[in-house]
Structure formats: C-alpha cells, structure tokens
Amino acid sequence: MNRQSLSILLLEDSDLDAELVQEYLRRGGLDASINRVWTRQAFANALQERSYDLILADYVLPAFDGMSALDMAHAVAPHTPFIFVSGTLGEEVAIESLKRGATDYVVKQRLARLPAAVERAFTEARERQARRTAESRLQEINASLEAAVQTRTRERDVVWRLSQDLFIICDAQGIIQSANPASMMALDASDLRGLSFADQVAPADREPARQAMARSARGEVLRDVDLRLQVGTRQRWYAWTFVPTEAGHFYAAGRDVDDRRELESRLRQVQKMESLGQLTGGVAHDFNNLLTIILGNLERVQRSKSPLTQQQRDALANAASGARRAAELTGSLLAFSRRQPLAPRRLDLNGLTRGLSELLARTLGEQITLDFTLADDAWPVEADPNQLENAIINLAVNARDAMPDGGSLRLRTQNTTLDADYCARQEGVRPGDYLMLRISDTGVGMDEATMAKVFEPFFTTKAAGHGTGLGLSQVYGFVAQSGGHVRIASALRKGTTIDLFLPRTTAAATEQALPETDPAAPPARAREGETVLVVEDNDGVREHALDALQALGYQTLAAAHAEAALALIDTPARIDLLFTDVGLPGMNGRQLAAAVRERRPALPVLYTSAYAAESLLRQGRLDADVALLAKPYEHHDLARMVRMQLDSAGSSAASAAASTAADAVVSAPPVGSISAAAAQRTAPAGARPRVLVVEDDELLRELTAEMLDGEGYDATLAATGGEALGVIGQDAAPAFSAALIDVGLPDMSGADLAAQLRSLHPALPLLMVSGAPSPALQARFDGDIRFDYLPKPYRSEHLFEALARLRARA
Known part of the structure; x- marks a missing residue:
C-alpha cells in the first residue's frame, strides 16, 4: 500500500483510547488525519460534511451503541470501510456486526493488529471501488454498443427495404433464405425463399453464377460478377458482389448496370467509327491526289494532237472511266469520314422525295411496291440535295437487295423533337426539332451483331463482288455531317427500318443558280492574258494543274508552299486568281488566302483539296465565301470553276495594270526556293x-x-x-x-x-x-x-x- 495520508473518522468517547489508536497507527507506519467525535450528533454531522477513507468506532458509547453507528455510516457512506475497535465485543456481536456490513473488528487489548486491519480494509475498499468503476464503465459501454447496434440495425433495415439494389441471402447450396423488396420486384415474385439463386439468372449465365457461388462458399469475396436477370420482358445486366458468412452462407448484392453497359457500348462504337473515319479520310486524301494525277495525265494524252488508234482511244477512255469510279469510291470514304464538300440549302424534303418516285420505282422493280406517307406540315431542312438524293437511293437499293422475292418499301416523313434524355443516350446528337425520314422494308432483316457493324465502311452482307460495303457508311457520314442522326431497327425476317433525322431550319429560302455545264461542250478559256497562281505541295498534282491551265490559255505561276506563294504575291506580277491546295505544309491554304487578301484584297481564291478540310468548314459545311474544287478534278471541271471565280470577281484593273507575268516569272523565286525551315x-x-x-x-x-x-x-x-x-x-x-x-x-x-x-x-x-x-x-x-x-x-x-x-x- 502506498504510504499516503488517510482520512479517518474516529468515534471514541475515551481520550486515552483515542490516543492509543493514533499511537498504534503511527507505529504501524500509517500517516493518518483523524477527526475524532464521541456523540451521535457529532458523528452524524461529520458523515454529512465530508467523505473519509475509513471509519473506526468503539462499540460501547454513552448515548448510543456501535450498531447504530454502523447503520448511520452505511446510510450515508455505504462504501467506506467500517472497523469496530472495542474492548467488550463478544464473538456473537462481532459476527453480527460483520453480517450487517462491518469490515473488521479489533479488540482494544490487541491494538497492535489495528494497522494491518486498517491497511487491509483500505486496500480492499479501493479494489472494490475500482471494480465498481470498471463495472459502471462496462455498463456504459454495453449500453452505448447496444444503442449503436440498434441504430445500425434500423439503418440496415431501411437500406434493405428501400434500396434499389438487389440483396439476397443464400445458404451454401445457393438456396435463397431471404431477399429484399427490390429483388422480389425485379424478379416479379412475392416470395423468393426456397428458390435457387442460379435459376433466377439467365440460362446463358447460370454456369458463371454457380462458379461464383462455389467460390464464395469456399470463403472468397467476389466483386463485379456480371450476370443477367430476366426483368419484365427483357434481360438486364446486374453487377453482383458475393460475400461469404462464417456459417457457410453467402450474401449476394446486385446493382443494375444495364444502362451503363449500353452507354459504354455506344461510346465504344462511336470511338470506333471516329477512328475508322480518320483512317478512311486519310486514305481517301492520298488516293484523291493520286487520282488527280492519273486523270490529268489521261486527259493530257487525250487532248494531245498525236494520232491515236481506236484501240488506244478506247484504252484511254476505259482507264479514265476506272479512275472516275475510284474517285466515286473515295467520295464514299470521305462521306463516311464527314469530310466531303457539301453545298447545303433549304429543302422541301417531301418535294425531293416525290421527285425521286419514278427513279425509285425503276430501281426497285415490279415485285416491290412503293408507298409514300409524307407529312403535310413537314418542316424545312437544310442539306445538300444531291447527297440527300444519293442517301435515299442507297437505302432503297439496300432494301431491294433485302427483298429478293418482293415486298414493300415505305417512305414516311414526320416532324419530331429529340429531347435531352434521348440525346444523352446518343453520342453527338443535340436536342431540338428534326424532320424524320423513315425508310422501312419488309425484307430479311438483320440480327444485333450485323446491326452493330452495318455503318462501318467495307462491311457488307452481300456475296463477294456484289457490293463495296460503302452505301450505308456514306449515308451515316452525310447525315452526321449535316448535323443529323441515323437510327436503325431490325430483326431477322421482320424487315429493317432506318430513320434519318435532319435538323429543322429557319433559314430563308435562297435561289442558287448553278451553271449547267455540258462535258461535251468546249471548256471556257482564258481572256486577255489572265494569270493563275497555283500553290500545291504535291509535285504531280501541281504539274497537272499547270498543264491544264496552260492548255486553256492561262498564264501560270507556281509555288510549292505558302511562303513561296507570298513571295510571288509581293512582286508586281499580274495575278488574277489564287488556286491553292488547302493542306499545305506550314501555313495552310486558308491562312495563305487570308495573308494574300491583306496584300491584294480583290484577288479571288479557288481552293482545292482531296477532302473537305476542317479549316474551310463550319459545323461540317463549307463557308459561304469558299469556292472549292474537290480532288480528283477533270479538265472541264477545272475550266468551269476557274472561269466562274474570275467572272464573279470581275476584271481587275489593278491586276491588268501590273507588270507582265513574264517579267514576274523571271523575278519570282523558283518553286520550293523558300527554305523548309521557313515553311x-x-x-x-x-x-x-x-x-x-x-x-x-x-x-x-x-x-x-x-x-x-x-x-x-x-x-x-x-x-x-x-x-x-x-x-x-x-x-x-x-x-x-x-x-x-x-x-x-x-x-x-x-x-x-x-x-x-x-x-x-x-x-x-x-x-x-x-x-x-x-x-x-x-x-x-x-x-x-x-x-x-x-x-x-x-x-x-x-x-x-x-x-x-x-x-x-x-
């Protein structure tokens, strides 16, 4: 025991006995602070005034006895040790006092054992107090824990009842023991208890489900196990988590991920289509440059005055026809990659569709009936009429091929509004008003795997040699470039429906008087020494353009890149037209034109490109001030576009007054003379x-x-x-x-x-x-x-x- 000062209440009427008690305590090495009282009232007051470590009491007192003192002490300080110190305490009284709560007793004739009794009583009292404190703390902890358990249980019950996730408890054999309301609602069952979990899973996923349950029964925790459930009329994907219990059962929690998987699938499809678009656009760009050279040289030979045999003329014509067919294929690739040049204008889609009726009837044949259901209040749209006609014909041809034994093709127009919820599930579609053109057939239809690939370039279900696989991809690219959306629905032996959504336009109708040209007519030629600056980085294409323009009587200047062209622009040379490729190294064609117009504001510009370059486009369409000659171009196309630009610009007095082109050619730097670093x-x-x-x-x-x-x-x-x-x-x-x-x-x-x-x-x-x-x-x-x-x-x-x-x- 630590030698600390003890506070002792001493009930003793004898001064001598009180001194003896203090002396023996001192001899026993106890430091005690003693408050001595000897009357009943003083004892009661002392108990009320403060607490004591120990009470020592004589048994025989003048006004009351020791048992009364013991009762008074227990009433006020029940945990304070109480020791009788008396000279007349018999054995029976001693036993009775212990029964009534006394801690110990010491006879005055043996006060030597008092210090040990005090020390023992105090130690036991302290231990009892520590035990009581620990028990009280334990009770508080238990109460707090019980309250927490009750709270968590209530929360769990709320989650169990209200969660949209599926919670199921199964035994080791996979038999459902309990299921939350969401599970019963999803599986359309009033009670799932006693049913097999695996039997609730779609047949194709039952084996993976059994494997997951077996692993969970062995103690594994499994997450993100995708299994399908039959929910209503369709199957939906759920991501499951399996957690084992100590009793050998397992918990299964399933979250509906069907919408997420569908969105992820759509995103992957869009990204794939974008990647294919970049690839096909790049291929078309390179091929169009090559085809420009091929067609140009074929025309050059055809224009030459060298005598040709009929066999040679036929060979040249066949070669030119093949090159034009290749140009059409690259045009389809550009349409898919959304880089074809478009000339959109306000259209009456109903009128355009009716105008195709005779052509469609001839294309479909007598076994297929053609039905038009066109909305009387159809909204106007803005699109390229030629490309839209091609899209409708492509879809009609595909429908015809899907109906070898005949059938029906229906064309329908309908005003529709695509809301934000719908557009959120479609990549790249904006909410707004659209005119829908629905083209439906009664053909053989397609399965889901085929529909997933149907818009990809070169994908075809036709036999080898009977299709390029570019028809639908061309439609997809054209509609997307026009700001629209394509939707397809099909099922085997139930036909196919393709919806083209074209944005409603509020633009006023404009008259576009495009000149009618006859390829057999003589091409328009140069006037009064007109000079064309040709800027083209491809050597073969540049030589073809120069040769064709010179054959038409134009003076020509040439540059391989923008800085060489600007060097010529800064000379006093006469230049009536800038004919520039868009995809130049360094400064591109659009930037070159802007720099040229700072120097010569009235100079007209004719662009050429193997694809509709993005620098010329606004929202997938050519700017209104842009004149573009798409590659590959032929001799009469070049002649027509150059003449059109020169005539629209009018005759330039400033250019005519400039020095002659011959002087400029002598003073101009040669093609490619500007350093590559500068370019x-x-x-x-x-x-x-x-x-x-x-x-x-x-x-x-x-x-x-x-x-x-x-x-x-x-x-x-x-x-x-x-x-x-x-x-x-x-x-x-x-x-x-x-x-x-x-x-x-x-x-x-x-x-x-x-x-x-x-x-x-x-x-x-x-x-x-x-x-x-x-x-x-x-x-x-x-x-x-x-x-x-x-x-x-x-x-x-x-x-x-x-x-x-x-x-x-x-």
Whole structure:
C-alpha cells in the first residue's frame, strides 16, 4: 500500500483510547488525519460534511451503541470501510456486526493488529471501488454498443427495404433464405425463399453464377460478377458482389448496370467509327491526289494532237472511266469520314422525295411496291440535295437487295423533337426539332451483331463482288455531317427500318443558280492574258494543274508552299486568281488566302483539296465565301470553276495594270526556293493565339493545323523534337499560347521534349497527345497545372476544350 495520508473518522468517547489508536497507527507506519467525535450528533454531522477513507468506532458509547453507528455510516457512506475497535465485543456481536456490513473488528487489548486491519480494509475498499468503476464503465459501454447496434440495425433495415439494389441471402447450396423488396420486384415474385439463386439468372449465365457461388462458399469475396436477370420482358445486366458468412452462407448484392453497359457500348462504337473515319479520310486524301494525277495525265494524252488508234482511244477512255469510279469510291470514304464538300440549302424534303418516285420505282422493280406517307406540315431542312438524293437511293437499293422475292418499301416523313434524355443516350446528337425520314422494308432483316457493324465502311452482307460495303457508311457520314442522326431497327425476317433525322431550319429560302455545264461542250478559256497562281505541295498534282491551265490559255505561276506563294504575291506580277491546295505544309491554304487578301484584297481564291478540310468548314459545311474544287478534278471541271471565280470577281484593273507575268516569272523565286525551315512556321495574324504543333505524321500534322485554324488559332508546325526546339529558339515562347506534342517522335520522346520546353519556358502550357495512355508520363508531370493529356483519337471539340483549360490555368 502506498504510504499516503488517510482520512479517518474516529468515534471514541475515551481520550486515552483515542490516543492509543493514533499511537498504534503511527507505529504501524500509517500517516493518518483523524477527526475524532464521541456523540451521535457529532458523528452524524461529520458523515454529512465530508467523505473519509475509513471509519473506526468503539462499540460501547454513552448515548448510543456501535450498531447504530454502523447503520448511520452505511446510510450515508455505504462504501467506506467500517472497523469496530472495542474492548467488550463478544464473538456473537462481532459476527453480527460483520453480517450487517462491518469490515473488521479489533479488540482494544490487541491494538497492535489495528494497522494491518486498517491497511487491509483500505486496500480492499479501493479494489472494490475500482471494480465498481470498471463495472459502471462496462455498463456504459454495453449500453452505448447496444444503442449503436440498434441504430445500425434500423439503418440496415431501411437500406434493405428501400434500396434499389438487389440483396439476397443464400445458404451454401445457393438456396435463397431471404431477399429484399427490390429483388422480389425485379424478379416479379412475392416470395423468393426456397428458390435457387442460379435459376433466377439467365440460362446463358447460370454456369458463371454457380462458379461464383462455389467460390464464395469456399470463403472468397467476389466483386463485379456480371450476370443477367430476366426483368419484365427483357434481360438486364446486374453487377453482383458475393460475400461469404462464417456459417457457410453467402450474401449476394446486385446493382443494375444495364444502362451503363449500353452507354459504354455506344461510346465504344462511336470511338470506333471516329477512328475508322480518320483512317478512311486519310486514305481517301492520298488516293484523291493520286487520282488527280492519273486523270490529268489521261486527259493530257487525250487532248494531245498525236494520232491515236481506236484501240488506244478506247484504252484511254476505259482507264479514265476506272479512275472516275475510284474517285466515286473515295467520295464514299470521305462521306463516311464527314469530310466531303457539301453545298447545303433549304429543302422541301417531301418535294425531293416525290421527285425521286419514278427513279425509285425503276430501281426497285415490279415485285416491290412503293408507298409514300409524307407529312403535310413537314418542316424545312437544310442539306445538300444531291447527297440527300444519293442517301435515299442507297437505302432503297439496300432494301431491294433485302427483298429478293418482293415486298414493300415505305417512305414516311414526320416532324419530331429529340429531347435531352434521348440525346444523352446518343453520342453527338443535340436536342431540338428534326424532320424524320423513315425508310422501312419488309425484307430479311438483320440480327444485333450485323446491326452493330452495318455503318462501318467495307462491311457488307452481300456475296463477294456484289457490293463495296460503302452505301450505308456514306449515308451515316452525310447525315452526321449535316448535323443529323441515323437510327436503325431490325430483326431477322421482320424487315429493317432506318430513320434519318435532319435538323429543322429557319433559314430563308435562297435561289442558287448553278451553271449547267455540258462535258461535251468546249471548256471556257482564258481572256486577255489572265494569270493563275497555283500553290500545291504535291509535285504531280501541281504539274497537272499547270498543264491544264496552260492548255486553256492561262498564264501560270507556281509555288510549292505558302511562303513561296507570298513571295510571288509581293512582286508586281499580274495575278488574277489564287488556286491553292488547302493542306499545305506550314501555313495552310486558308491562312495563305487570308495573308494574300491583306496584300491584294480583290484577288479571288479557288481552293482545292482531296477532302473537305476542317479549316474551310463550319459545323461540317463549307463557308459561304469558299469556292472549292474537290480532288480528283477533270479538265472541264477545272475550266468551269476557274472561269466562274474570275467572272464573279470581275476584271481587275489593278491586276491588268501590273507588270507582265513574264517579267514576274523571271523575278519570282523558283518553286520550293523558300527554305523548309521557313515553311514550317506560320506568321502571326493579329491577335490570334499561336500553338506549336509537334507531330511526325504529316497528315495528322496538317489536319491538326486546319482544325486549329478553323477555331481562330495560328499553328506553327514541327515534325521532330529538334525542329520544335529550333522554333522555340527563334520565337519567344510567350508568343505561343500552348504546345501540342505527340508522344512518339522520331528523334526523342515527346515526354523528353516536354520536359525541355518546361525547363526553358516554365509558363508555357503543354498538351500531350498519344494513342495509348501513359501513367508514367502523367506521373512525370503530376502537379503541373500547365500540363494536360489528350488521348487519340480525339474530336476537334475535345482538343479545343483542352486548350481552353490550359490557357485558363496559365
């Protein structure tokens, strides 16, 4: 026992005995603070005034006895040890006192044992107090735990009753022991108890379900086990979690993921279509350049004065026909990739559809009936009438092939409004008013696997040699480029329905008087020494254009890139028309035209491109001020478009008064004489933000530049990391709003280039693009607010959003 001071209440009427008690306590080594009383009232007052560690009491007192004192003490301080110290305490009285709560007794003749009795009583009292405190704390904990359990139980019961997730408890054999209301509602059962869990799963998923239950019974926790349940009239996907219990049972929790899986599937399909669109657009671009050269040289031979045999003339005609057919196929690829040049105008779709009735009837044949149900109040739409006619004919031909034994083809128009909920489930569709053209057949139909691929280029269900697989992909691309939406529904032996949604237009009707041309008529020729500046980076295409224009009587100047062209523009040479390719290296054709018009505002411009470049488009359509001659072009097409642009511009007195073209040719730099490094750079244009584009793939580099130009950016291009560092060395980095860097460069990694640019210019925003995610790259720039990552393939709006974010942070 710790030698601490004890507070003792001593009830003793004898002064001598009181002194003896204190003396023996002192001898026993106890430090005691003793409050002595000897009357009943004083004893009662002392008990009320304070608490004591111990009470010592004589048994025989003048006014009352020890038992009364014991009762008074227990009434006020029941846990305080009480020891009788008396000289007349008999054995029976001692036993009775212990029964009534006395802690001990010591006879006055043996006061030597008093210190031990006091020490023992105090220690036991302290232990009892500690035990009481622990028991009280335990009771509090138990009460708190019980309350928490009750709260959690209530919460669990609420979740069990109200959750939309499915909760099921099964025994080790997979027999359902309990199920929440959502489970019973989903499975349309009033009671699932006693049924097999596996039997509630779709037949195709029962074996995976049994395997999951077996693993759970062995103690495994399984998550994200996708199983289908028959919910109502259709099957829905649920992601299940299986958790075993100590009793050998298991809990199964299922969450409906059917809508999420459908959205993910649609997203994958859209991304695949976008990737295919980029691929096919790139292929069409290259082929159109080649076809331009092929057709041009065939026409050149046909125009030559060299005598040809009939066999040679036939061979040339067949070759030209094959090249035109190839051009039609690349046109279909461009339609799918949404890069075909469109000439949209306000249309009465009902009138256009009726106008095709005779052609459709001949195309379908006598075994197929044609039915029109056209809305009287059909809204006007804005679309390219030629491409829309081609789309309808393509769909009609596909329907005919799906009805070899005859049937019915129905064309119907209907005003419809696509709301936000519908559009949220369709990638790239905007809410609004649309005119729907529904084309339905009663043919053989398609299964889901076929429908998933039907709009992909080159996919066909026809026998080899009986279809290119480009018809529906062309329709898909045209409608999407027109701001619309395509929907298909089909089932085996139940026919196919394709809905074309074209946006309602409020634009006023305009008359477009396009000149009628006869290919057999002589082509329009040059007048009064008119001069055309041809800007084309492809040597073969440039030579073809120059030869064709010279054959038409035009004077020609040539440049392989924009800076060489501007050098000619800055001379006093007569130039009546700028004929430029859009996809030039460095400064593209649209940027070149803008720079030229600053120098010669009245100079007309005719663009040419192997596809509808994004720098010429607004929402998938050609700008109103753009004249475009699509590649591949033939001799009479070139003659017509050049003449049209020159006549629309009128005769330019300033150009006519300039020095002769011959003088200009002598003084002009030769084609390609501007340095390649200079061709990689774009001169600033006012306050337009500049972006450094570092991409080794030439086509992607040019496409990116055109996209940026279309949104008001100036693109400075580099094919390698070294070129990019050279540009940064020549131009102050603050002049750039951002750097767009491909990860895979030929001379260094994009990440290393980004690190060098960050070291040189800490404030320069960096946007890294790559076809595959790179956690290491993102970790390398973790925390850099001026760094962002954009996965390929990306859409133009995603690029501009990323650039806007980076510029905002900067």
